[in-house]
Every structure is written in structure tokens, then in C-alpha cells.
Amino acid sequence: MRFEVHILGCGAALPLPGRNPTAQLVNVHEKQFLLDCGEGTQIALRHGRIRMMRIDHIAISHLHGDHYLGLFGLLSTFSLLGRTRALNLYGPPELEALVLAHEKAGESVRGYPLNFKATQTETPELLFEDGSVSLESFPVRHRIPTTGFLLREKPKEPGVKREWIRDWNLSLTEILALKRGEDVDRPDGTTILFSKACHRPPEPRSYAFAADTRYWEKVAEWVQGVSLLYHEATFDAAMKDRAVKTYHSTAVQAARIAAQAKVRQLVIGHVSARYENADALLEEAQEVFPNTVAACDGLVLEVPAAC
Numbered sequence: 001m002r003f004e005v006h007i008l009g010c011g012a013a014l015p016l017p018g019r020n021p022t023a024q025l026v027n028v029h030e031k032q033f034l035l036d037c038g039e040g041t042q043i044a045l046r047h048g049r050i051r052m053m054r055i056d057h058i059a060i061s062h063l064h065g066d067h068y069l070g071l072f073g074l075l076s077t078f079s080l081l082g083r084t085r086a087l088n089l090y091g092p093p094e095l096e097a098l099v100l101a102h103e104k105a106g107e108s109v110r111g112y113p114l115n116f117k118a119t120q121t122e123t124p125e126l127l128f129e130d131g132s133v134s135l136e137s138f139p140v141r142h143r144i145p146t147t148g149f150l151l152r153e154k155p156k157e158p159g160v161k162r163e164w165i166r167d168w169n170l171s172l173t174e175i176l177a178l179k180r181g182e183d184v185d186r187p188d189g190t191t192i193l194f195s196k197a198c199h200r201p202p203e204p205r206s207y208a209f210a211a212d213t214r215y216w217e218k219v220a221e222w223v224q225g226v227s228l229l230y231h232e233a234t235f236d237a238a239m240k241d242r243a244v245k246t247y248h249s250t251a252v253q254a255a256r257i258a259a260q261a262k263v264r265q266l267v268i269g270h271v272s273a274r275y276e277n278a279d280a281l282l283e284e285a286q287e288v289f290p291n292t293v294a295a296c297d298g299l300v301l302e303v304p305a306a307c
Contacts, residue, residue: 006025007024009040020043036209042074052074057087061147092119119137159199160175221261233285251268251281266289268294
């Protein structure tokens with residue numbers, strides 16, 4: 001099943017040609033989650049040939065313009081395209097009033113329900129879950145209330161091997177017991193071992209999104225062991241003081257969080273417009289956490305499975 005991250009925008013506050021403000025589309029088992037929605041998000045969705053009407057969840061980390069000013073246009077486009085299916089929107093408490101004020105000012109008529117859930121910045125919180133995926137928020141440290149987001153696959157049941165079903169003539173009751181991870185004791189004294197009769201399911205994958213935030217070791221606790229971590233890396237190491245002042249992180253600090261959290265892979269982004277590209281930042285991060293890649297607009301990342 002697909003678990004992909006589409007980078008729609010990897011830049012910081014100032015848009016540049018080829019570097020939009022922050023936005024990411026995460027496809028988890030064909031469920032589409034939009035994380036942040038900076039200016040240019042709609043165009044990036046078009047360039048990526050992503051069917052935007054399949055987006056049912058939008059999560060906004062905080063109310064700095066480079067993370068949400070593309071939202072109003074996208075909500076309007078949904079109406080223009082005839083959307084009637086409900087949309088789930090998660091973000092700071094003030095976001096709902098901003099959306100409603102925008103619609104009122106433009107006398108807009110939205111053709112679909114908007115289910116808003118306010119996020120909080122005290123503790124991690126479950127925002128959504130179904131049978132295959134969950135979406136959580138977690139606190140980060142920025143100049144205004146901000147959250148990160150964490151998407152997790154739900155664990156799959158183990159599968160009973162076909163040859164065991166056939167050769168042992170397993171009953172439905174026995175199959176269900178094995179799928180629950182239980183050994184099966186039969187009346188004739190034989191025991192069918194779960195460890196031999198079943199395929200172990202793959203380890204669930206997970207993706208954490210941490211933007212914007214200063215270096216805060218608590219983040220490593222929230223994202224411990226995730227498959228893929230996106231962590232902002234606005235500055236290089238020489239600008240550490242600037243990072244502290246603006247509540248952002250350096251590439252080295254992002255890599256330290258990845259190492260502390262024991263993640264499988266790190267992707268850095270939110271690169272300041274002062275840098276022509278992310279090459280120097282990537283080099284600094286890889287010295288601390290080698291399995292690091294740099295985000296760029298249009299990049300598609302497959303969330304890695306366990307080795």
C-alpha cells in the first residue's frame with residue numbers, strides 16, 4: 001500500500017522561483033492529507049498531477065502566512081469544482097474564524113461541510129483515525145502556537161499461510177485465533193504454533209512533520225522511531241544565533257533530533273531564501289545523520305519500511 005510524501009513547497013517565508021512556501025501532500029493508502037498550505041499550493045498540486053478533490057484532510061501547523069495563505073483559494077476551488085463531500089480541517093483555534101471571515105467578505109457560498117478541529121500545543125493529541133491510519137498533532141517551539149503532525153499506519157493482522165490452512169484443515173475459529181497471535185491447541189494434543197503458521201505483517205510505517213520549530217529535544221520524544229521525519233532546517237550552522245532569535249533550526253540541529261529519535265530517514269526543508277540551494281545545509285546534516293535528504297519542490301518520497 002502506498003505511503004508517499006509529495007513536497008509541494010520547501011521554502012521559508014519568502015517564495016522563490018521553484019521554491020514555494022511550505023506544503024506537503026501525504027498519501028496513506030490512497031487517503032490524502034495536506035500538511036500546511038502556503039501560497040502556490042494549488043499550482044504545485046496541478047504540476048504534481050495530484051487529484052486535489054481527493055484531499056479530505058488539511059492540517060495547518062500555525063498561522064504564519066507562509067504556512068496557510070494558500071488555504072483560502074484551495075477551499076474556494078473545491079466549491080468551484082462542485083465538491084459536496086465533507087472536508088476535515090485541523091489547525092489553531094483562530095483558523096476557523098479566519099476562514100469564515102474570508103467567506104463572508106467575499107459573499108462566498110461553500111458547497112460542502114467543513115469539519116473544523118482546533119489543535120492545542122500542550123501535549124500530543126489524536127486528531128483522526130480509521131481502520132488504516134491515524135493523524136496526531138504534537139507540540140513544537142515557535143514564536144506563536146505551533147504543532148507538528150504525525151501520520152501512522154495501523155498495524156495489520158498476520159496472515160495465515162495457505163498451505164497450513166490446507167494441510168491442517170484449519171477451521172474458521174482456529175484461523176481467527178492464529179490471526180490474533182495465539183497458538184492453537186487441538187483435541188488430539190497437537191499444537192499449531194502462530195510463529196510457524198503465520199506470516200508476520202510488516203512493521204507499520206510512520207511520518208512526522210516538524211515545521212516550524214527551534215531546536216527542542218522534546219520533539220525527539222514525540223517522533224521517536226518514526227520511519228521518516230521532516231524537520232525544518234532554515235539556517236546553516238554559522239547562523240545558529242539567528243535560528244535561536246527567530247525560533248527556527250539549523251540543519252545540524254535537525255539532524256541531532258533525527259539521531260536522538262532514532263528515525264530511519266530525515267528530510268530537511270524550510271530553507272531560507274538567502275540560500276540558492278540546500279547543498280551546504282544537506283552536507284552539514286549528513287555529517288550528523290547520514291541518511292538525510294533535502295526537500296525540493298516536486299520531490300516524492302516513499303516512506304521507508306523496516307529493513
